[in-house]
Structure formats: C-alpha cells, structure tokens
Amino acid sequence: MKKKNSTPTPHDATFRQFLTQPDIARDFMEIHLPAELRTVCDLSTLKLESGSFVEDDLRQYFSDVLYSLKTTAGDGYIHVLIEHQSSPDKHMASRMFRYAIAAMQRHLDAGHKKLPLVIPVLFYTGKRSPYPYSTRWLDEFDDPALAGKLYSSDFPLVDVTVIPDDEIAGHRSMAALTLLQKHIHQRDLAELVDRLAPILLAGYLSSSQVISLVHYIVQAGETADAEAFVRELAQRVPQH
Structure with missing residues (x-):
C-alpha cells in the first residue's frame, strides 16, 4: 500500500477529512453496508489503516481509505474508494477487486496466515446518474458465467x-x-x-x-x- 502523496486534490482532502474519522466512518458503514455484510462486521473495532492503493497517476480521480475490523469470520477490512471524475470508469469493478487483492496481500505480508475478508465500497459522486456500470467484476468478461465458474473453482494443477x-x-x-x-x-x-x-x-x-x-x-x-x-x-x- 502506497503512502499518500503530499499534494492532495480538494476532493481527496475533503473526503479524507470526513472518512478518516472513525465515528463518521462508522456512521457511513452502518448506513451504506448491505445488511448481510453489516451483520458479520463488528464496527466498534474499526481502525484506520495508513496509505492508499490508488496509483499515483489516478489520485486526481480517486481517493480511498482502508479500515481494519473484526468480523465473524476473523480479520477483515473495509476499503472505501471515492470516484470524483466526471465520467465514471467502466472498469471500476475490476479495479475495486484488484485493490481488495492488494489489501489481502498486505495482510499476508504482515505475517498473518489466513486471507482477510475485504469489503470494497465505491462512493460515487459523478455527473452521470444513476451509476451506469455493473459493480460485479465478473460482468466485465465476455462470458461472466464461465469466468465465475473459473474463478470460484480450484485452479488446474499439474502435479x-x-x-x-x-x-x-x-x-x-x-x-x-x-x-x-x-x-x-x-x-x-x-x-x-x-x-x-x-x-x-x-x-x-x-x-x-x-x-x-x-x-x-x-x-x-x-x-x-x-x-x-x-x-x-x-x-x-x-x-x-
């Protein structure tokens, strides 16, 4: 996870002014997390983590915060990304998935033995309404059903x-x-x-x-x- 650069945009600065406050972040998550995810999250254990997963050349378009927390399935994270470009990114779903994988890798690099549950949340503020693209990364494939089967099954092993x-x-x-x-x-x-x-x-x-x-x-x-x-x-x- 990268360190934030020293010249945040107004969008980035304002977003982080609010969402880096645990009490405000807790309100945000209680309001916006789907009920089935809220029930597995202990929001009283929210802890702000440092850094950003957003690439340097995209900081003017996206900002993010990462919170760790306890879940009923062990360690977890909630990664909130705000998209503040005028035209939404049609590949945002796969981008969010990539950032979630990066958060998992960071967790493993810290010495943990199991992958954490990482919940990606997109906070969309674009001019186009409603949000026009799927938030399911598998829908970016020509054959989502085949991709879903591939990426939810055991990978081929040549032993x-x-x-x-x-x-x-x-x-x-x-x-x-x-x-x-x-x-x-x-x-x-x-x-x-x-x-x-x-x-x-x-x-x-x-x-x-x-x-x-x-x-x-x-x-x-x-x-x-x-x-x-x-x-x-x-x-x-x-x-x-």
Whole structure:
C-alpha cells in the first residue's frame, strides 16, 4: 500500500477529512453496508489503516481509505474508494477487486496466515446518474458465467509427482522435461536413462532443447554423478 502523496486534490482532502474519522466512518458503514455484510462486521473495532492503493497517476480521480475490523469470520477490512471524475470508469469493478487483492496481500505480508475478508465500497459522486456500470467484476468478461465458474473453482494443477512415468512418456514434446523435473531431486538417476532415451529418440525436441535439458540436469540435479548420467545418455542418443 502506497503512502499518500503530499499534494492532495480538494476532493481527496475533503473526503479524507470526513472518512478518516472513525465515528463518521462508522456512521457511513452502518448506513451504506448491505445488511448481510453489516451483520458479520463488528464496527466498534474499526481502525484506520495508513496509505492508499490508488496509483499515483489516478489520485486526481480517486481517493480511498482502508479500515481494519473484526468480523465473524476473523480479520477483515473495509476499503472505501471515492470516484470524483466526471465520467465514471467502466472498469471500476475490476479495479475495486484488484485493490481488495492488494489489501489481502498486505495482510499476508504482515505475517498473518489466513486471507482477510475485504469489503470494497465505491462512493460515487459523478455527473452521470444513476451509476451506469455493473459493480460485479465478473460482468466485465465476455462470458461472466464461465469466468465465475473459473474463478470460484480450484485452479488446474499439474502435479508431476503423482503422474506415472509411463503416462509421462506419452506426453510428446513435454515428456522429457516433465520426466526430468519429476525426478531431478533423486540421488541416483541411472534408472532414468532407460526411460528418457526413448523419449529423446522420438524426435519431438530440437538439439538446442536437448542441450538445455542436459544443462538443467547438471545445474539443478542432485544426483551423485551428473556427468556420468549425461555421458550414458549421450551414448543412447548420439544424434544430439
């Protein structure tokens, strides 16, 4: 989170004059937070946090304050952003989400083990009324339903430690790299030559790619004798 610059705009100064006062901020949140969020927030524990998430070149358009508080789900924050440009930002929803992620990262950087609940609130004062854009960041995608499914589900994981070697051997141009990275920490790579040589002989990789793999074995491998492994491999795959 950045420090505020030393030349605040009138919008910024006035906004912060009010919203940096915990009693006023508490009134604001009691009035404007949705009921389901108010019920999980202990507003008596509000504490103003320092700094700003707004980029320096956008300070003339946006101001923000961050409060920490306790929630029924543990530590939490309320991040209030005021938009005081005449034309609203159609990407504000994703901007608010990005700032919320930044607040979470700051919390982790402080030594906490769990992500906090960060509630983003936009205080809109623009000339256009009512506010014209969605406040749901997923609506910025061409396919919000697909994006929602993607970002609320487990991310794809390629865990090479549990993929059988025989299956890896069928991974075409990725086979050699995957096999080496799976076994790179083994002290004895001798048995790996029998599996690796046929993969290299299949012709999926260029000579420069094979050389890159050899360098990887020598530099990152934990085998007792990397040079012996490379010599044996060279005899099995002489064309490289």
